[in-house]
Amino acid sequence: MSNISLLWVDDEIDLLKPHILFLEKKGYEVTTCQSGTEALEVIENQNFDIIFLDENMPGLTGLETLTEIKAIKDHIPVVMITKSEEEYIMEEAIGSKIADYLIKPVNPNQILLSLKKNLDHNRLVTNKTTSNYQQEFRKIAMDLSSVDSYEDWVDLYKKLIYWELQLENIENTGMLEIFEQQKVEANNEFFKFIENNYESWFTPESEAPILSHTAFKQYVLPEITKEQPTLLVVVDNLRYDQFKTFENIIQNYYKTKEDHTYYSILPTATQYARNAFFSGLMPSEMEKLFPQYWLNDTEEGGKNQYENEFLEAQLKRLGKDINYEYHKITSLQKGKRLADNFRSQKNLDLSVVVYNFVDMLSHAKTEMEVIKELAGDDKSYRSLTLSWFKNSALLDIIQQAKQMNFKLILTTDHGTINVKTPTKVIGDKNTSLNLRYKTGKSLTYNNKDVYAVKDPKKIHLPSINMSSSYIFAKSDYFLAYPNNFNYYANYYKNSFQHGGISLEEMIIPLAIYDPK
Incomplete structure (x- = not known):
């Protein structure tokens, strides 16, 4: 002293x-x-x-x-x-x-x-947080052996995120390593739960969670009224922990009315999960009812170009007369343009804003060394997301929405996971390219590393051909071909990917706010 x-x-x-x-x-x-x-x-x-x-x-x-x-x-x-x-x-x-x-x-x-x-704040906080987590560690370990419902998994995941955000602020790196191991164990157990239960969620009378294709009808639609405009923001590829890092900024302008979670469908990929959210349909139904809009993995063209049409069709099917506009923000310029003209939204019942920034960031991470440096792990990825949000046109839009008395609903379509473990897969030239799931015929893979679905109809996914199947990578695994295996394994390791089965990818935040 x-x-x-x-x-x-x-x-x-x-x-x-x-x-x-x-x-x-x-x-x-x-x-x-x-x-x-x-x-x-x-x-x-x-x-x-x-x-x-x-x-x-x-x-x-x-x-x-x-x-x-x-x-x-x-x-x-x-x-x-x-x-x-x-x-x-x-x-x-x-x-x-x-x-x-x-x-x-x-x-x-x-x-x-x-x-x-x-x-002495840091030392005292470190000691207290470490002591509290050590006690909680044993409780979480016990919960992991008994958790057996989708609600229990949501509760456990929220608890893990709470401790992850607590532990990232302390000086005891050893504790964070212990936590990381516990998170891996949780994801391994969650994978078994999904493997054993996912298919049953699509059978009549099943105890199923709200999924991508039912979330809009269940949570968003009841909030839309003629008396107050609603701003629905879908930030692509946003994990629950990233959402938690900037929620306190939103709460400067809005107070939380309801805090929901739902499950992303498989694959946890934009063309499947987000199209399902806007259409209110599972992918096989989209392919059947809207062949002009739906493209399978191996087909050429943009897979997410018809969200507005899907939403329009869903509202019509539900018999809802809602005056709305849809905006997709894929660049800084588009975001600024919407912020500059946001007052034009005030007479609508619903303004839908899809913000692609996080998606662009996570995909860019594998391509750009700068992003790799900035987002090498979950903590820095959260930090980068927070920095983006503080300086984004989206925050400007939310501030304006508050001034104009909009209700705010914020959600995403799926999350991402930092992949660390490569596993070999073999497929023909028509096999899809995603690193966390594959669809195609004659797939060869390691059974214990993936959830394999031989009959895609059972989980309402389209088949590229008669003998197509799907495989979904577990936990932090990613799928790599044997050719140049070591090169691709090293290239993609520690990048953020989606499409597979993990708590981070599947458990989705959906928060409803009233203006302060």
Whole structure:
């Protein structure tokens, strides 16, 4: 503790002698000043870990001194101490980014608590978080052996995400490694659950979760009214943990009305899951009813060009007369253009915005070294998503929507997983190219690494030909051909992919907000 030095600035510093002696006995080095001017001279020439600053001093006031300190050495935490409880002083001080605010008379333990809070915060949080997770680790491990329903898996996944976000902020990297192992184990168990239950979700009278093709009807449609416009935002490829990292920014403008989750259909890929969301149909039904819109994996052309038509058909089928517009944002320019013209949406019942940024980012990661550097793991991927959202046209649109009294619904179509384990697959030239699922005939693969569906009709997927089957990679596995296996295994390892079976890809957030 002896290397921690603090500066205490107070025009009545002599009266604080007992406090200073108390701190020196605890091992702190205390320097004192009796005015703001004197303090600024000392700060120019010395480094301090923290500053205690009296607000009510002759000459330079505490607030004026605070402004000068921040101009010289912005990184030093400043604790404001004042006799006054006037609200404007508190607001001024807090607005100037003080570390703490104490009202006189202060006792030594208050001072000590403030020091620990500001200087020992990381160690204390690390110890407490580590201890709490160690207790929770055992409980999660027990839950993993007994979880047997889709609701239980949602609860367990949310618990895992909670701990992942807690543990990423501490200094104990060993704990994070233990957590990563637990997440892998959870995904392995989740894979078995999906393998054993997914097909039954499409049988009559089954206990099935809300899936991609029923989510719009179940959650979105009841919220659309003529009395209040609704903004539906579908951020492509957004995982639950990424959503959680920027939800607090949304909550500056909106309050949560309902917080839902649903399951993405398989494959957890845009052309399947997002088309299902907008059409209200499973892929085999889309192929049958709308052959002009549906393209199979191996067919040429864009697979997601008819979401608006699918949505229009779904609303017509449900007998809903909804005045809406659909916007797909695939570039920065398109996002800015919509933000600039968003006021034109105010007389609609529904504005649908599909935002492709996260999808572009995750696909780009395998192509661009810069993105690989920025998003090498889940933590940095979350950080990158947060940085994007803070500076995006989407946030501008959400802020405008709040001002115009829009209800807000935010969701996605599927998530992604950071793939680490290659597994060999062999197929003919008509086999689909996705790294997390394949469809084609005569597929050869390692049985324990994939969920194989020999009859696609059972899970409402189209067949490219009579003997086509589908395979879906488990956990963090990805599918690679034996030719150049090592090259592709190394190339795609630690990239973010989707299409397979993992908690990250299948459990989807859907949040409904009212404007504040």
